Each structure stands twice: as C-alpha cells, then as structure tokens.
Amino acid sequence: MLKLQGVSKVFKVGTFGGRTATAVDEVSFEIGRGEVVSLIGESGSGKSTIGKMVLRLIPATAGSITFDGADITKLNRREYYRKVQGVFQDPFSSYNPIFKADRIFSMIKEVYFPGESAQAWREKVAAALQDVRLDPAAVLNKFPHQLSGGQLQRLLIARALLLDIGFLVADEITSMLDASTRIDVLNLLADLKQRGLGVLFITHDLALGNYISERTVVLYQGRIVEYGPTEKVFEAPEHAYTRKLLASVPQLHRKWEGV
Amino acid sequence: MTLSVQDLRVYYRTLRGEVKALDGVSFELADGEILGLAGESGCGKTTLGKSLIRMDGRMKHVGGRVELDGEELPIGDTVKMNPFRFTEVSIIPQYSMSAMNPTRKIGRMVRELLDSRGVTVDTEELHRRLDLVELDRDVLKRYPMELSGGMKQRMVMVISTLLNPSLLIADEITSALDVSTQKAVVTTLKGFRDLGFVKSMIFITHDISLTNQLADTIMVMYAGKLAEKAPSDAVVNRPRHPYTQLLISSLPEVGVRYADKKLTGIPGNPPSLLDPPVGCRFQDRCPLAFDKCREEPPVVEVEKDHYVACWKA
Ligand SMILES: Nc1ncnc2c1ncn2[C@@H]1O[C@H](COP(=O)(O)OP(=O)(O)OP(=O)(O)O)[C@@H](O)[C@H]1O
Ligand SMILES: Nc1ncnc2c1ncn2[C@@H]1O[C@H](COP(=O)(O)OP(=O)(O)O)[C@@H](O)[C@H]1O
Ligand code: SF4
Ligand SMILES: [Mg+2]
Ligand SMILES: [Mg+2]
Numbered sequence: 001m002l003k004l005q006g007v008s009k010v011f012k013v014g015t016f017g018g019r020t021a022t023a024v025d026e027v028s029f030e031i032g033r034g035e036v037v038s039l040i041g042e043s044g045s046g047k048s049t050i051g052k053m054v055l056r057l058i059p060a061t062a063g064s065i066t067f068d069g070a071d072i073t074k075l076n077r078r079e080y081y082r083k084v085q086g087v088f089q090d091p092f093s094s095y096n097p098i099f100k101a102d103r104i105f106s107m108i109k110e111v112y113f114p115g116e117s118a119q120a121w122r123e124k125v126a127a128a129l130q131d132v133r134l135d136p137a138a139v140l141n142k143f144p145h146q147l148s149g150g151q152l153q154r155l156l157i158a159r160a161l162l163l164d165i166g167f168l169v170a171d172e173i174t175s176m177l178d179a180s181t182r183i184d185v186l187n188l189l190a191d192l193k194q195r196g197l198g199v200l201f202i203t204h205d206l207a208l209g210n211y212i213s214e215r216t217v218v219l220y221q222g223r224i225v226e227y228g229p230t231e232k233v234f235e236a237p238e239h240a241y242t243r244k245l246l247a248s249v250p251q252l253h254r255k256w257e258g259v
Numbered sequence: 260m261t262l263s264v265q266d267l268r269v270y271y272r273t274l275r276g277e278v279k280a281l282d283g284v285s286f287e288l289a290d291g292e293i294l295g296l297a298g299e300s301g302c303g304k305t306t307l308g309k310s311l312i313r314m315d316g317r318m319k320h321v322g323g324r325v326e327l328d329g330e331e332l333p334i335g336d337t338v339k340m341n342p343f344r345f346t347e348v349s350i351i352p353q354y355s356m357s358a359m360n361p362t363r364k365i366g367r368m369v370r371e372l373l374d375s376r377g378v379t380v381d382t383e384e385l386h387r388r389l390d391l392v393e394l395d396r397d398v399l400k401r402y403p404m405e406l407s408g409g410m411k412q413r414m415v416m417v418i419s420t421l422l423n424p425s426l427l428i429a430d431e432i433t434s435a436l437d438v439s440t441q442k443a444v445v446t447t448l449k450g451f452r453d454l455g456f457v458k459s460m461i462f463i464t465h466d467i468s469l470t471n472q473l474a475d476t477i478m479v480m481y482a483g484k485l486a487e488k489a490p491s492d493a494v495v496n497r498p499r500h501p502y503t504q505l506l507i508s509s510l511p512e513v514g515v516r517y518a519d520k521k522l523t524g525i526p527g528n529p530p531s532l533l534d535p536p537v538g539c540r541f542q543d544r545c546p547l548a549f550d551k552c553r554e555e556p557p558v559v560e561v562e563k564d565h566y567v568a569c570w571k572a
C-alpha cells in the first residue's frame with residue numbers, strides 16, 4: 001500500500017543554510033494493508049523525518065513515496081489525508097487547547113464531509129469513539145486538559161478513523177503514557193490492523209515494536225541497518241547497533257549490565 | 260536516616276475546591292538509598308517531590324512533617340526553605356530541560372545560580388564533574404538550545420548536585436529520552452550516589468521497568484496515597500497490592516507479542532481527587548474489592564520492609 005524507494009532528506013543548516021545535513025539517506029521499505037511496520041532508532045536517527053515525508057509535511061529531497069501505486073506528491077492533498085493520517089508523541093500539543101473535543105470532530109466534517117447530515121455525522125462520531133473504546137459522555141464537551149493522555153491519544157486516533165483512513169503514521173504515540181494506558185493504545189492499533197489498517201509505528205522502544213509489528217526497520221543515522229520480520233530482528237539481530245538498542249530497553253526482570 | 264516523612268498532606272487550592280493530591284503519606288529513606296516513586300499520571304508523584312523542596316503558590320501544607328538528617332524541614336514556608344534548597348535538597352524537575360533559560364550561556368547560568376546561593380563556583384570541581392558525565396567542558400560556552408536532549412539532561416544533573424545535597428529528587432527526567440540515553444542517565448545517577456555527591460535520592464517515573472534498574476526500594480502511589488512500598492525486587496516479583504499487580508502485568512516486555520499474548524491495561528480511571536471515595540481509593544477498579552474496602556485500609560508491614568495498604572494483602 002505504502003512504498004518508499006530510495007527516499008532521502010537533506011536539510012540546509014547553519015546561519016545562511018550554507019551547510020547541509022542528511023537526516024534520511026536512501027531509505028526503501030514497504031507497508032501492506034493490515035500490516036504494522038516498526039521504525040526503530042535512537043533520537044535523531046531520522047524516524048520522525050520519514051513520518052513527516054509520508055504525511056507530506058515536508059518534501060523528500062530524493063526518491064519516491066507511493067500510495068497504492070501513485071506518487072503521493074501528485075495526489076490531491078485532501079484526498080490523500082482522507083486515507084493517510086498521523087498521530088504524534090505529545091497529544092496535548094497536537095490539540096488547540098481552547099477547542100473542546102466536539103469542535104475537533106466538527107472541523108473534520110466541515111472540511112471533508114460538508115454535505116453529511118447532522119444525524120449521520122453524530123452516528124459516525126459515535127462509531128469512531130466506540131472503535132477506540134471511549135465513552136462519548138466522558139470526552140465530548142471536554143477541553144483537552146480535562147482528559148488524560150491516554151484518552152486524548154485515543155481521541156486523536158478516533159479523529160483519524162473518521163476519515164476512513166487506510167494508513168496511519170504513529171510517531172512515539174505512547175511515550176508520554178502510563179504503562180496501563182500505553183497497553184490500551186497498543187492493543188487498539190493491533191485491533192485496527194486486523195481490520196485492514198496499515199501502520200508505520202515509530203518508536204525507540206523495541207519491546208513495543210515487537211509487541212505489535214510484523215516487520216521492523218532499524219534506522220541508524222538516517223540509514224537502514226536492519227530490515228526484516230520482527231521475530232528475526234529480535235531473536236537474531238544482525239547488526240551491532242540493533243543489539244545495543246535491544247540491550248538498552250529497560251526490562252522488568254532483567255537488570256542492565258554495567259549499571 | 261536521611262529523610263523521614265510523616266503523614267504528609269498537601270492540597271491544591273482550586274476554584275472547584277481542594278485537590279487532595281497528597282493525602283497522608285509516610286515513609287523513610289535511609290542514607291545511600293535510592294527510592295523509585297511510581298504510579299499513574301496524576302497520582303501525586305510530582306506533588307510529593309515539590310513538597311519536599313518548593314511548593315508553588317497553589318499548594319497548601321495541610322498536615323504532617325518532614326525531617327531531613329534529623330532536622331525538621333519548614334516545607335510550608337517558602338522563605339525558611341531557602342537555606343535548604345540546593346545545598347540540602349535539590350530537584351531536577353519534570354521538563355527541566357526545556358526550562359533552562361535560552362538566553363544565557365550555560366556557564367553564566369551556573370555562576371548566577373550559585374551566586375544566588377552565596378557560593379562561588381569551584382571551576383575545577385565543575386570541570387571534574389563534566390568530565391565524569393562525558394560532557395565537553397566547552398558546553399559552558401554554549402546555549403541550552405545547542406545541546407541535544409541527553410546532553411541537557413546530563414548538564415542539569417551536574418548543576419543540581421554540584422553542592423552535594425543530602426537528597427536529590429529527579430522527576431520524570433528520562434521520559435523524553437530514547438532508551439540508550441535513558442540508560443546513560445540512570446548510570447550517571449547511580450554513579451553520583453556511589454561517589455557521595457548525593458546521599459539519597461527519590462527517582463520519580465511512571466516506568467517501573469526503568470525504576471527497577473536503579474532503585475533499591477520502590478514506592479507505588481495511587482490517587483494521593485501510598486499503595487505499596489518494598490525492596491525493588493519484592494515489588495517487581497512479589498507485588499502484594501492489586502494495583503501494583505495489574506500495573507506490572509500491563510508491561511510489554513521484550514519478547515511478548517500481541518499475537519501470542521494479549522496484555523491488558525487497568526480498566527477505568529483513577530478517582531477525582533477533589534472528592535475522592537471514602538475507603539480504599541482503588542475500590543472502583545479493583546477486581547478483589549469487597550465490603551470492607553469502603554473503609555480505608557491501613558498501611559501494614561506484611562513482611563520485613565514490605566508495606567501494603569490493602570485489606571486483602
Ligand atoms: N527542520 C530541520 N532542519 C534541520 N535539521 C533537522 C530538521 N528536522 C530534523 N533535523 C535533523 O534530522 C535528523 C533526524 O531528525 P528526526 O527528528 O527525524 O529524528 P528522530 O529519529 O525522530 O528522533 P527522536 O527520537 O528524537 O524523535 C536530526 O539530526 C535532526 O537534528
Ligand atoms: N497546580 C495545580 N492545581 C490544581 N491541581 C493540581 C495542580 N498540579 C497538580 N494538580 C493535581 O494534583 C494531583 C497530583 O498531580 P501530580 O503530583 O502532578 O501527579 P503526578 O506527578 O503523579 O503525575 C492531580 O490530580 C493533579 O491534577
Ligand atoms: S483494599 Fe480492597 S479495593 Fe483496595 S486494593 Fe485492597 S482489595 Fe482492592
Ligand atoms: Mg521523533
Ligand atoms: Mg509528574
């Protein structure tokens with residue numbers, strides 16, 4: 001469904017943009033329908049930059065990104081965002097704090113479904129909230145600061161679902177959440193995947209990637225160092241960098257070496 | 260003993276009433292001990308940390324007392340607390356990395372901070388500590404913006420421990436960092452304790468797997484109260500409070516996969532602290548709740564050093 005081929009991103013840096021920095025370097029991978037692919041790497045490795053290119057928030061410097069065979073830069077933006085949406089790390093900053101949750105949804109209606117009747121729309125919102133297991137009474141009519149991080153993150157996923165999306169970019173969506181809420185959000189993604197959603201799951205925590213993804217891409221300084229079925233990457237990591245990342249995951253029943 | 264906290268109560272004043280964020284918490288911290296403070300968002304971890312060093316204008320010390328090295332801390336009095344801050348108790352606050360003054364070079368910031376405490380910078384010692392955390396001495400000539408998240412975090416750690424406080428409080432200092440940087444930060448903190456830069460430490464995080472890498476003792480809070488406190492190993496392997504048990508079983512460990520073993524969260528939400536339920540605050544979500552839970556369970560030492568507040572423990 002989504003395919004990256006030789007995608008690079010070079011940023012201009014320095015006061016007058018005199019120098020360049022390569023954030024993403026010839027990256028290629030594919031994500032199919034109903035598949036979750038984890039994109040793993042440490043801070044600055046280029047994960048979010050890839051997510052932003054897929055979401056057309058920034059252009060790629062080289063290479064191509066296609067969605068169902070079509071070059072995404074050639075697609076009508078509105079049509080594209082009906083199918084592809086993103087959710088990010090800090091749910092609080094993705095939201096305008098002065099809007100109530102209802103407003104977030106009605107904005108989607110105004111832009112994408114202006115012709116839909118109020119009744120049909122209410123049902124659609126109710127169904128999307130049901131999908132993310134939120135009680136409408138508990139969230140609608142609330143300001144973002146009155147909701148928990150997990151509720152807010154699920155609300156943002158519900159918003160994306162309203163658009164009948166086929167693909168979701170999830171960038172560190174659980175790192176601000178508590179353990180108990182985090183697992184709810186992960187399970188939600190896994191349920192949606194079983195209904196055909198494709199997900200690019202960006203994280204630095206391999207345990208989370210392993211929990212829900214079929215395939216894993218490990219990124220180091222903008223380059224792919226390892227790419228394959230998740231079990232294989234976890235059980236027999238080929239690259240020293242992957243092994244180091246794996247060893248750094250804090251695990252409940254195993255103490256870090258050398259600490 | 261470094262720290263002794265007895266029946267501490269700290270509430271927030273709000274337009275809708277008092278938020279009972281810390282409602283009768285007691286514990287002790289020995290010399291050299293690292294206490295990991297865990298629990299869901301909003302359970303009062305930050306409130307506890309702040310109460311021990313600097314209350315903000317909306318916080319009210321409602322009851323209880325705190326002793327540090329045998330001396331009572333005047334926690335309710337911002338002015339009287341001044342001589343203790345930084346020298347006796349120091350904090351690395353949540354979001355401290357983004358709170359560094361962006362217009363000051365780091366070296367100048369350190370100097371101003373120490374000046375305000377009437378201390379002059381021991382440059383040699385500062386350099387020694389920068390070396391220790393593997394920060395180039397040049398960072399002192401740079402602006403906070405020029406440092407990566409991990410570098411900033413190490414800088415804040417150096418600054419807050421420069422005067423060798425008795426107690427260091429670190430509040431969610433690793434949540435925004437990637438796993439390799441988290442490990443480096445935890446290693447550094449442990450090093451600071453081992454080298455005697457700080458006598459004891461409260462390490463706050465909602466991530467129990469991470470806490471267990473560092474802490475000698477783990478204290479789990481729920482809705483403004485202590486739920487369980489025990490040596491880390493006991494909390495992780497033999498938790499006795501239903502809340503701790505559920506919290507631990509919701510952790511995705513390396514190797515666990517959705518397809519093989521679906522983990523579950525804790526249904527429901529914590530109660531409002533404006534008007535918390537009478538009795539055990541976990542009763543609405545607890546699978547073991549029974550009639551008795553409408554009365555408040557006392558904190559009981561169920562085995563040596565293992566404290567639990569639950570009628571069924
Ligand atoms: N707008 C920009 N201008 C210049 N450099 C940038 C820009 N955005 C990102 N970079 C650089 O590109 C590299 C990759 O950044 P990116 O945000 O993709 O990392 P990441 O893997 O998402 O990291 P994290 O885990 O911290 O979110 C970094 O070196 C970063 O400093
Ligand atoms: N400034 C404030 N005014 C009113 N209530 C507050 C304030 N800060 C925190 N609270 C409330 O106090 C409780 C504990 O918060 P906090 O100590 O920040 O929790 P934690 O650090 O465990 O996430 C929560 O119910 C929170 O909403
Ligand atoms: S006291 Fe009752 S409600 Fe509270 S944790 Fe124990 S069994 Fe559950
Ligand atoms: Mg990122
Ligand atoms: Mg906090």
